[in-house]
Amino acid sequence: MDDYALSFWIYMGVMAVFVTGTLKRFLAAHVSAMPSLLAWLGATLLVERLCALCMPAVLALAALCAACWLYAAWAAPAPTLPVEGKAVFITGCDTGFGHATAKRLDALGFEVFATVLNLEGQGAKHLRSSCSPRLTLIQVDITQPQQVQQALITTTSKLGMKGLWAVVNNAGVCVNFGDAELSLMSNYRGCMEVNFFGTLSVTKAFLPLLRQNKGRILNISSPSGDQPFPCLASYGASKAALNLFTNTLRHELEPWGVKVCTILPSAFKTGQSSNTEYWEKQYExxxxxxxxxxxxxxxxxxxxxxxxxxxxxxKTACEDLSPVVNTIVEALLATHPQARYYAGPGVGLMYFIHSFFPSSLSESFLKKLFMKKxxxxxxxxxxxxxxxxxxxxxxxxxxxxxxxxxxxxxxx
Structure with a gap:
């Protein structure tokens, strides 16, 4: 009886370790890691069957020790690259993700080149007062090729022979309001000009520097570029174009040693999203x-x-931008960065449903989640x-x- 009780509690311990590991992988929900998740689930079921067959207490204890060791090894933080000597070019730093990322990277010791639309704006002034002298502010409208080229000249002259480690293509707009039929053609063109063509212009301009240094490209995209969010046709179409370009670029630049990553944030309060006056003007x-x-x-x-x-x-979007900023830092310093990162609450689960459930269920989930018309x-x-x-x-x-x-x- 005592042996049975010991086996039972060891069985519960083994199951707790494996189930906890499975849940952690599920909540992380990186679709690129789904094979690992399925393997983890398979291992959980195997251990459960072995324990259900009344495995001896000694063997169960050995299994528990092995499970704990594997879990500890898996949960250990991955090694990261040093920050020293790394320069990063970031677009769209007036507000939002770009602004917060510029501050964080500067605090970590990166040499940051931050682009803003207005050098005298509040965002630029705040970066000047809160960041170190390493940070360089450059006024750039990424839809203007001559300004992008001037930014490249400024960056190259300041870097000298050191080279550029990464470009973070963050600048983006969502000039969108309503159904696809109701969205104005100017909305479609505006989104494409900034989110796709602007990002394309910056990427092509800075690629020689990145190839030279075997650096990285991080493109801030959106789940709406992969999934049919209601009333986001113009914004989603521009992000879909960006996603395809990013995936193609990742394959093409692999021989050069340049890593290309997509960052997919969930809903956050950035830019004009929480400005009531902005929505009223859009409506009028x-x-x-x-x-x-x-x-x-x-x-x-x-x-x-x-x-x-x-x-x-x-109004219900998250105000804390740290999940996205942390993800950008991880992608910049990981020895083996992932192709895609899912940043923020719920976005991993959304992609899991989109990838593994019938499209009818996935689209129904999106409608209930986003626009309950x-x-x-x-x-x-x-x-x-x-x-x-x-x-x-x-x-x-x-x-x-x-x-x-x-x-x-x-x-x-």
Whole structure:
């Protein structure tokens, strides 16, 4: 009986170690590590079966020791490269990820070249006052090739023979509002100019320096470039182009020793995302530029709900940018950086569902996660004999709180 009790508790210990390891890999959720995750799950099931077959206490104890040793070896931090002598060029440092990354890398001892749109802006002033003299601020609009070339000349002249270790392509915009049909052509062009062509211009300009130093390229992308997020067609299309370019570049630069990584953040408060006035201007601009016939078919109440959902989503986004900054640092200093990094809460689980579940379930998950639309386009309501009522059953588009319900009119 005592031997059985000992075996039972050792069995529970072994299972705890393996299940904990499995959960840790799942929560990390790097899709590139899925084979390892599946192998870990297989090992868990194997140990569970062996223990279920009443393995002797001594053998179970040996298995527990081996499991603990393997877990400790696996959980040990990977060796990193030294910071000394490494220079990094970062775009889009006025605010958000770029600003926070420039400060962190400077504090770690990197020589940082930080680009901003405005050298007299608040972001640039804050970097000047809070960072060391190693940090160099350069005014660059990445959609202007001559400014990119001037940034290359400035960086090269200051580096001398030292070379450049990495480029962090962070600059990006999301000039988007509404469904794919409702998004203006200027939105599509604006996103592509910055998120794709601007990043492409910087990458091509700085590649000779990176090849010379066997350095790294880190592109800050978005899950919307891989998955069909509702109402993010223009932004997602530009990030999809960036993702394909990054993956192609990674294969092509492998013989040169240049590592190329994609950083995929979850939702964070950056740039104008939490600015109520910004969303109001976007909404008014859309109303003024949509064809009247299209506006009539969708209805202002449909656009209003979309704006409010974007605002609500922005308010709930994470303010702590450290998960992304930490991931950038990891990618810069890892001896063997991963092709893709998933930074922030929930994004790993989202990719796990996208990669291993049916597309219908994955897309349903995205709709519930991001844009829980309840208002139906006006033309569809008319086709289905519906009217939009408020809670007092008055025929108006929305009440003062913008709370609406859909009610079907039945024949008398």
């Amino acid at each position: 601009h859309l109303l003024q530029n949509l064809p009247p016939s299209l506006l009539e078919e969708y209805g202002e109440e449909y656009l209003m709900e979309t704006k409010e959902l974007f605002q609500s989503h922005a 309840t208002v139906i386009p006006r033309a569809l309501r008319k086709q289905n004999g519906m009217t939009l009522l408020n809670h007092n059953n008055n025929d108006i588009s929305s009440n003062n709180n913008n709370i609406t319900t859909i009610t079907t009119k039945h024949p008398e």
